[in-house]
Amino acid sequence: MRDLDEDALLARIFPHLPRGASTLVPPGDDAAVVAAPDGRFAVTTDVLVEDRHFRRRWSGGFDVGVRAAVQNLADVAAMGARPTSLVVSLVVPGDLPAQWVEDLARGFGAMCAPLEVGVVGGDLSGGPVVVVAVTAHGDLEGREPVLRGGARDGDVVAHAGVRGRSAAGWALLEEGRADVAPDLVAGYLRPSSPLALGPAAARVGATAMIDVSDGLVRDAGRIGRASGVVLDLVGPSAYGADVAALAAAATALGRDAGDWVMTGGEDHGLLATFPQGRALPEGFRVVGRVRAGEPGVVVEGRAWTGSAGWDHFG
Ligand SMILES: Nc1ncnc2c1ncn2[C@@H]1O[C@H](COP(=O)(O)OP(=O)(O)OP(=O)(O)O)[C@@H](O)[C@H]1O
Numbered sequence: 001m002r003d004l005d006e007d008a009l010l011a012r013i014f015p016h017l018p019r020g021a022s023t024l025v026p027p028g029d030d031a032a033v034v035a036a037p038d039g040r041f042a043v044t045t046d047v048l049v050e051d052r053h054f055r056r057r058w059s060g061g062f063d064v065g066v067r068a069a070v071q072n073l074a075d076v077a078a079m080g081a082r083p084t085s086l087v088v089s090l091v092v093p094g095d096l097p098a099q100w101v102e103d104l105a106r107g108f109g110a111m112c113a114p115l116e117v118g119v120v121g122g123d124l125s126g127g128p129v130v131v132v133a134v135t136a137h138g139d140l141e142g143r144e145p146v147l148r149g150g151a152r153d154g155d156v157v158a159h160a161g162v163r164g165r166s167a168a169g170w171a172l173l174e175e176g177r178a179d180v181a182p183d184l185v186a187g188y189l190r191p192s193s194p195l196a197l198g199p200a201a202a203r204v205g206a207t208a209m210i211d212v213s214d215g216l217v218r219d220a221g222r223i224g225r226a227s228g229v230v231l232d233l234v235g236p237s238a239y240g241a242d243v244a245a246l247a248a249a250a251t252a253l254g255r256d257a258g259d260w261v262m263t264g265g266e267d268h269g270l271l272a273t274f275p276q277g278r279a280l281p282e283g284f285r286v287v288g289r290v291r292a293g294e295p296g297v298v299v300e301g302r303a304w305t306g307s308a309g310w311d312h313f314g
Pocket residue numbers: 006010013017026027028029030031032045046071075211213214
């Protein structure tokens with residue numbers, strides 16, 4: 001596994017997976033779309049693993065519940081769908097206080113109840129570390145899903161949500177410096193995604209969309225490769241306010257705030273492409289252009305030479 005990256009591993013998995021009779025959008029996007037006799041729905045799953053995504057000494061059950069919900073709801077929103085329901089599978093070690101699990105459920109409730117998203121079931125098992133695996137469903141409300149593969153030469157690239165805050169908060173926790181910027185730590189522990197802007201982007205004709213889980217540059221590259229175009233992003237110098245908000249943390253840790261903005265994961269903003277001249281939903285900000293060229297991503301016209309963004313294996 002150490003010799004593969006996530007995309008290479010998926011390329012080995014996908015050929016073996018049956019398409020089934022009802023698949024409208026197969027694996028490869030933020031969610032699949034499945035036909036139902038009375039319509040169709042988006043479905044997606046993401047897992048959080050103790051000591052890979054969170055540490056129990058930093059994150060309470062409530063935090064992990066919020067985060068697991070957001071991570072999955074954002075994948076639904078990135079299809080242009082409205083989330084409707086979750087199911088939650090838990091693996092819990094024997095030393096875990098029952099209160100932690102109750103707090104986890106409260107975290108799901110706090111995130112989902114205001115959205116009228118039901119948490120409608122799940123599964124329980126024991127195991128060596130905490131694992132929270134969530135499946136989320138969404139309603140496309142009669143619209144076409146917004147795929148990763150629809151960006152076209154001449155489109156604008158726009159982003160909604162925060163940039164780099166989760167990465168900065170995670171770095172502060174790792175270095176024992178949470179005191180430097182508690183707001184950034186909160187952005188890591190309990191990220192917030194502009195979920196309503198997924199359907200809003202779809203309604204104004206977004207051509208492609210992804211939620212940013214592995215970093216702007218890496219996830220922009222996924223749209224570029226899926227669409228057969230290149231996304232040319234603005235660089236860190238265009239993100240003055242974002243960089244300023246991360247400056248104290250970057251200074252304290254000797255890290256680069258611009259790198260967090262461009263490559264930090266787990267913010268769960270929405271990155272979308274729109275036809276040129278389209279009025280964007282409020283909350284989206286233009287961060288680049290789509291051009292013809294070697295499919296993928298460039299920053300200010302050049303290959304990105306900063307860190308690559310998150311990959312579990314690569
Ligand atoms: N084990 C697997 N079997 C089948 N399909 C998979 C598997 N793992 C991932 N996929 C599919 O591969 C695509 C990419 O998955 P990935 O997890 O990178 O996307 P994501 O959930 O949007 O990102 P992230 O997990 O970083 O938040 C998705 O369509 C997903 O359903």
